[in-house]
Amino acid sequence: MSAVTADMRDTIAPPSTKAIAPSKGNRPWTFYALATLFALYVLALYGPMICIYILSFQDIRGGLVFPMKGQSLHWFVDLFTQVRTGDVKGSFDRSIKLAVIVTIITVVISFLAGLGFRKRFWGDGVVFYMMIGSLVAPGLVLGLGTGLLFQALGLNASWYTSALGAQLSWTLPFGVLVMFAVMSRYNRAWDEAAYDLGASRWQTIWLVIVPVLAPGIVAVALFGFTLSYDEFARSLQTAGSLNTLPLEIWSMTLNVTSPSLYALGTVTTIISFIVIGASLGSIVLIQKRRGRAAEG
Amino acid sequence: MQPSASPAQTSPRANLAGWLYVSPLVLVLVPFFVAPILVVLAASFFATDGFGGLTPGFTLASYVEILHSALTLKLYLATIKFTVLTWVFTLIIGFFVAYFLVFHVRNQLLAIGLFLLCTVPFWTSNIIRMISWIPLLGKEGLINQALLALGVIRQPLEVLLFSDLAVVIAYVHQLTIFMIVPIFNSMARIDKKLIEAAIDAGASRFDIMRLIVVPMSKSGIALGTIFVVSIVMGDFFVVKVMSGGGSASVVSAFYEDVGVLQYPNAAASAVLLTLVLVAIVSLILRTVDIRREITS
Numbered sequence: 001m002s003a004v005t006a007d008m009r010d011t012i013a014p015p016s017t018k019a020i021a022p023s024k025g026n027r028p029w030t031f032y033a034l035a036t037l038f039a040l041y042v043l044a045l046y047g048p049m050i051c052i053y054i055l056s057f058q059d060i061r062g063g064l065v066f067p068m069k070g071q072s073l074h075w076f077v078d079l080f081t082q083v084r085t086g087d088v089k090g091s092f093d094r095s096i097k098l099a100v101i102v103t104i105i106t107v108v109i110s111f112l113a114g115l116g117f118r119k120r121f122w123g124d125g126v127v128f129y130m131m132i133g134s135l136v137a138p139g140l141v142l143g144l145g146t147g148l149l150f151q152a153l154g155l156n157a158s159w160y161t162s163a164l165g166a167q168l169s170w171t172l173p174f175g176v177l178v179m180f181a182v183m184s185r186y187n188r189a190w191d192e193a194a195y196d197l198g199a200s201r202w203q204t205i206w207l208v209i210v211p212v213l214a215p216g217i218v219a220v221a222l223f224g225f226t227l228s229y230d231e232f233a234r235s236l237q238t239a240g241s242l243n244t245l246p247l248e249i250w251s252m253t254l255n256v257t258s259p260s261l262y263a264l265g266t267v268t269t270i271i272s273f274i275v276i277g278a279s280l281g282s283i284v285l286i287q288k289r290r291g292r293a294a295e296g
Numbered sequence: 297m298q299p300s301a302s303p304a305q306t307s308p309r310a311n312l313a314g315w316l317y318v319s320p321l322v323l324v325l326v327p328f329f330v331a332p333i334l335v336v337l338a339a340s341f342f343a344t345d346g347f348g349g350l351t352p353g354f355t356l357a358s359y360v361e362i363l364h365s366a367l368t369l370k371l372y373l374a375t376i377k378f379t380v381l382t383w384v385f386t387l388i389i390g391f392f393v394a395y396f397l398v399f400h401v402r403n404q405l406l407a408i409g410l411f412l413l414c415t416v417p418f419w420t421s422n423i424i425r426m427i428s429w430i431p432l433l434g435k436e437g438l439i440n441q442a443l444l445a446l447g448v449i450r451q452p453l454e455v456l457l458f459s460d461l462a463v464v465i466a467y468v469h470q471l472t473i474f475m476i477v478p479i480f481n482s483m484a485r486i487d488k489k490l491i492e493a494a495i496d497a498g499a500s501r502f503d504i505m506r507l508i509v510v511p512m513s514k515s516g517i518a519l520g521t522i523f524v525v526s527i528v529m530g531d532f533f534v535v536k537v538m539s540g541g542g543s544a545s546v547v548s549a550f551y552e553d554v555g556v557l558q559y560p561n562a563a564a565s566a567v568l569l570t571l572v573l574v575a576i577v578s579l580i581l582r583t584v585d586i587r588r589e590i591t592s
Contacts, residue, residue, distance in 0.1 A: 037392055037396070038396050041472070045417055048425070048428035049424070051431045064434065066441070112317045113318045137329065139530060144554055145332025176321065223419075230422060233531075250533065253423065265428065272420040
């Protein structure tokens, strides 16, 4: 019996490694099956997107499907110069501005709410479930309600008032949930240490909590920006007369059947990738700097 | 009862501090989530002149009309069909992708990298990701081209795009990430020693899966289910675009109602849908303490 367990121990991963699979020697067949599944999933995830990026670089003869007809930037020029595709440039500007405003508000409010939820307080459950409700409620219904509310109050719906609020009802729950995940790794003893050293409440927040949680705050900003920049259902009834970019894309899917639709997809995805890259890059940078500080 | 967890025992000072921290969040959620929901609820009882004007009053006419219409049942059946199919596929794919990343990838840094690879598309536009299926699934798309070239089919398949199949593909493509993230989180928390102990005790890989991994991933599965179900049930644009107008769901009918200014009918159907959604979500919440799951 003991020989069997000793033999087994050799094939079991030591506690420090993650996998149940033996860390040396042959992998079980399930590894190969699941690795195949994973590869197929990633392929299905990125494959279609890559197709439209490629197809957006066709020349004037281009269509919506392969094979590729020529190579040019024709459809990108078309996108920003043609009137029939709508006001792409204007909606682009608005979406970026709106996303920046939403990001700032989301970061500040999520951070404060994260601090608040660290301790139980009377009525915290109400706030929590209000947030979950805002997350799962159908966006179009909320958007309509907001639109009707503005109408009833005699206010004009516009992208920087009603749409801003409607988008915050979507980005804030995500921001606060990310903040929860980040806060759960924060040791409250660090607060106590700061108080013991004579720091005020605000000094503790500004000089201890914010720097420690910096990577998480960047993650909240990433969620705020991208969720706002791509938000569609809640903006539809609240943006007023001027479109945001996703609304522009939506009207294009209904009436434009040229690769300029794909070109717009390429442009907007490049913006998203720049934002994602900058966010993840700065998180890595912060962690690295910390690693060096800890060593040195 | 743990005394520390009971909100009734918190001091007035802690209550005040807590509410101060979450007050900005509440100040956004009340006007942009609670108020719009109440407006929609109120509008469902109003009468309409058919031109978008609402007459305040109290009539159940809209509810009677909706509950008597055969269309309502059809819409709900279609919505439930899409929801169940999407849920099954996202759960299977999401569970095994998470399982692969947590238990089969030996290098933790690689696991995090692959996890990020799965999440990046979440931060890009949903509409663009949806239309990116056109070059693949279309009548002259890549899949038809490949199948024709291989001689599997003689006529291009028409069911690939603008069909229920396309709707489900687009949903699974967009929403699997909502399963992967929470399930990955729960699985990553499973103590590897537990699995080693199970192996020592002679458990097979299937037993480990059935008796340890699945039960301990339950909360992640529940969270993912809430996300997927509420998004599919609240969606209208995937159904509208990917079915080519051939299928409808509850919210896409709502969208059409709003388009022709039938606000009371739309509002009544939204209230009905919200009730169904609340029932489903609270049923799921009975199996998992979402708040403890998220905050701890």
